[in-house]
Amino acid sequence: MPNLNLTTRDAAALKVDAIVVGSVSTDSGASLAEGHGLPAAAATHLAAVLADLEAKGKPGETVRVVAVPDVSATAVVVTGLGAADAITPDTLRIAAGSALRSVATKATVAVALPAGDEASLAAVSDGAYAGCYTFDATSTKVSTGTTKKASATKASSGPKITIVSTLGQGKSLKAAVERAAVIGSARDLARDLVNTPPNLLTPQAFVDRIKAVAAASSGKVTISVLDEKALAKGGFGGIVGVGQGSANPPRIVTMAYSPGGARGSRTGGVALVGKGITFDSGGLCIKPAAGMLTMKSDMAGAAAVAATVIAAAELGGRVPVTGYLCLAENMPSGTAQRPGDVVTMRNGTTVEIIDTDAEGRMVLGDGICLASEAKPDVIVDIATLTGAQMVALGSRVAGVMGNDDAFRSRVVDAGGAEGEASWAMPLPRELRAGLDSSVADLAHKADRWGGMLTAGLFLQEFVGEGIPWAHVDIAGPSFNEKGPDGVIPKGGTGYGVATLVNLVENHTA
Template identity: 45%
Template sequence: MIIEAGATDVELTSVDAVAQFVATDGERAVAGRDLANLGQRAEIDLTAALGALRMTGKAGDVARLPIRLGDRTVLLLVAGVGDADDVDAHAVRRAAAAASRQAGASSTMAVVVPDDLPGGLDGETLARAVAVGAGVGAYVYTAYRTDLEDVTQLDRIVVVAGDGVDADAVARGAAWGRRVAAATNTTRDLVNTPPAFKRPPALADHVTELVASTPITAKVLGQDELVDGGFGGLVGVARGSSAEPRLVELTYPGSGATDEHVVLVGKGITFDSGGLSIKSSSGMATMKSDMSGAASIVGAMLAAAELELAPRVTGLLALAENMPGGDATRVSDVLTHRDGTTVEVMNTDAEGRLVLADALAYGRELEPSAMIDLATLTGAQITALGKRIAAVLGTDDALVEAVEQAGDRAGERLWRLPLPADYREQLRSEVADLKNIGKGGEAGTIIAALFLREFVGDVPWAHLDIAGPSFSDSSDGALISKGATGFGVGTLVAYLETLG
C-alpha cells in the first residue's frame, strides 16, 4: 500500500474515492468549506444529500455516495469525527480508518485535510492522523487465503491539503504517518501469522531480515548461548517445545542528537498452550498473539529508524514456545534467572514473566536511561480494563507519565495501576527467592508487575500489559479490524519522539 501527499486539484479527478470529514452538532452533520466546494464542483447539494442519508457526523459513521467530477464518477466517503467540541487527532484517525474500510472496490483514495475542522489541529497533525488512520484501517491480512474474490484493499492513499491548509505541512505529516502505519501493519502481520510459521528460530530469522536494510542491527542468541548466559527462565519455558528459544537483540544507534538510551523488552511467546498447566482449547484460540509485545517493539524500532528519531534504542525480544512436552518445566520446578534470582514455578501458564525476567535483567546490564516492556501478560488486565485499554505500571513516575502522555497522543489508552509493596508478600516462596504467581488470582496484573520489578534494579522502568488491546476478537467498527491491532507501536514512537 502506498501512502503519499498529493495536489488537491490533480488527485480529486484521478482517484476512485474521495474522503471528507464532518463533525456533528448533535443532530446533523456540520460540513466545512472543502465539502461545500466539492458539492459545487459535482453540482450537488451535499448538505441535503447527507440529510437524506441521515448522516449526523457522529464518530464511526460513514456516508457513501457517488458523485461526478468532470467526466468521472467518484465515490464520496463522508466520515464523522463526532461531537464538534471533542474533535482531536484520535477522532480523525478513527474517521480516516472508517473511510478507508468503506472504500469498497476502490483501489485509490484521496483524503482531504480540512482547515476548518473543529478542534484547531494544525495541518501536519491532521495529516499524521489521516495517514495513520487510513493506513491501518485499510489493512487486510491475506497471506494464507487463496480465494480473494471478496477481499477489497486500497493500493494507494493520497493525503491532500484542503482549502487554506499548508501543503508542505500536509506532506510532512503524511510522510510521518505513512511510516507509522507501515510499522503498525508489519507488527500486525507478525502477530497474525499462524504459530507453526513463526516458531522462535523462524521468527528470529524473519525479524533479522526485516531490519537488514535499515540502520538497525540484529544479534540472535540461540539455545547454547542462552544456557551459557544464565537465561534460565527463557530456556525453562521452552523445554517442552521441540523449537529452541531465541533472544533477539535489536540495536538502533539513534540520530546522535541525545545521549538517551532506551531499552524496550518484549514478551515473545510464539504460541502459548499453557505448558503442563494447560489451557482449554478455546483458551488457546488466540494464543498466536502471545508474542504481540515483541512484535510491537519490532514495529516501533522500524518506525524509529525510518523517522530518524534521536535516542539510541535497544530492543530485546524474548522468544519461546510454551508447550507440554516430555521435558517441559514442571509445577514446583525451580529456575535460575540471568541475575541469579531463583524462581519456583507454581503455574507454567504464567510463563511470560519468566522470559521477561531474563530479558529485563539483561537489559539492566546495558545501563539504559529507561526501560519499557510490553507484554500480553495477564488475563486480569482484560478483567480490569477490557479489550481497549492497556495497564501501565512502573517504578518511575516521570517515565510512566511520559508513556501515558505518549499513549494519549497515539490514541492508545493506558490506565495506571499501583505497585503496592505489601502485595509483594504473595510472591514469597519457601524453596526459592520467588514464586511466579500470587494467591487465588488476586490482583493478577499487579502481582505480575511486582514480579518483574524484582529484575529491573534501579533503572527507571515502565510495564505495559497489553493482553486485551493487542488482539481484537471482532471489528470495533472504525479503527481496527478483527485480529492483531499493533497496539503499542504508536505509544512507543510517540514516547521516543520526545527524547531529543
C-alpha cells in the same frame, strides 16, 4: 502497502477513485463538515443524499455516494465525525480509518477531512494508513504437507492516498505525513506477525522474518541472536524453562539502532523488551481449548518492539534504541517445566514456578536483566501478560506500571498522543508479600487479586538499580476478536508501536 502523499489542490479536481470528506451530527441529522473544499453543486447533492439516507454523522458511520456533480472522483465517501465542537485528532484518526476501510481495494483515494493543525493532519494520515490493513490469508495456505515460510505473509497492497491539506505543504507537514507512513508500515508488520498462524511463526521463524525485514529496510538495525545453547550457558533460566517443553527452542533477539550524535548526557538510550510467546498452550497447566484460540497473539509485545526499532531506524532519529525479543513456545511434553520447579534467572535470582501458564513474566524477567546490563537510560517492557489487565481495563486500554511515576506518565502520555489509550496503575508494596517463597528467592505468581499488579511487581525485581522502568500490559488491546472498528482491524492490532516510537522520539536522558 498504502502510499501517502500530501497536496494542496482542490479535492474536487483530483482524478481519484474516491474522495473522503467528513460529516457532523446536528439536530436534523448529518451535515457536511467544514473544510471539504467541494463546489456548491457537490455539497448540495451530498446534503440531499445524506438527508434521504437519514445519516446521523456519528463516528464510524460511512456513506458512499457516486456520480457527485462537479467532482472528478468516481465516488465521495462521507465519514462521520460526531459533534462539530468535539472534533479532536483522535476523532479524525478514527473517521479516516473507517472511511479508508470502505475503499481499501481502490487504487487511488483522496482524504479531505477538516485538519486545522499539524497534529490533526498527522492523525488523518495515520488513520487513513491504518484503515487500509488486511492480512493476506492466502499466503499461509498449506499444500502437500508443507508450509510456506512465515516471511511470505504480509499485508496486501493498499491504495495511493492523497491527503488534502488546507495548511500548505511546509516541511513539517510533509514530515508528519511521512512519519505516519513509516509508523503505519511498522504497525502493519506487527499486525502481520500476530496474525501469522503459529505453525508458521515458531521462535526461529520469527527470527528469520525480522532479519529479512531489517535487511530490506534502512539497513541501520543490527541483529544478534542467542539460541538455546547460548541461553543455557548464559544463565537465562526463565526463558529456557518456558521453552524446554517445545520442539521449537527459544531465542532472545537483540535489535539495535545506534545513530550518530545521540541525544542526551548518556548513550544508553531506550531499551524495549517484548514478550514473544509464539504459542501459549499453558504448558503443563494447560489452558481450556477455547482459551488457546487466540494464543498465536501471545507474541504481540515482541512484535511491537521489533516494529518500533525498524521504524526508529527508518525515521532516522537521534536516540539509540535497543529491542530485546524474548521468543519461546510454551508447550506440554515430557520435558516441560513443572509447577514446583525452581529456576535461576539471568541475574541469579531463584524463582519457584507456581503456574506454567504464567510464563510471560519468566521470559521478560530474563530479557529485562539482559537489557539492564547495557545500562540504558530507561527500559520499557510490553507484553500480553495477564487476563487481569482485561478485567480491570477492558479490551482497548493498556495498563502501565513502573518504578518511576514521572516515567510511567511519559509512557501514558506518549500513547495518548498517538491514539493508543493506556492507564497508569500502581505497584502496591503490600502485594509484594504474595511473591514470597519458602524454597526460592521469589514465587513467580501471587494469588488472583491484583494479578496485573503482582505481575508488575515480579518484573520489577529484575530491573537494574537506578534505571527508570515501565511495564505495559497489552493483553486486551493487542488483539481484536470482534469486527473492525475505526483504525482497529480484526485480529492483530499493532497496539504499542506508535506509543513506543513517540517515546523514543521524545526521549532525553
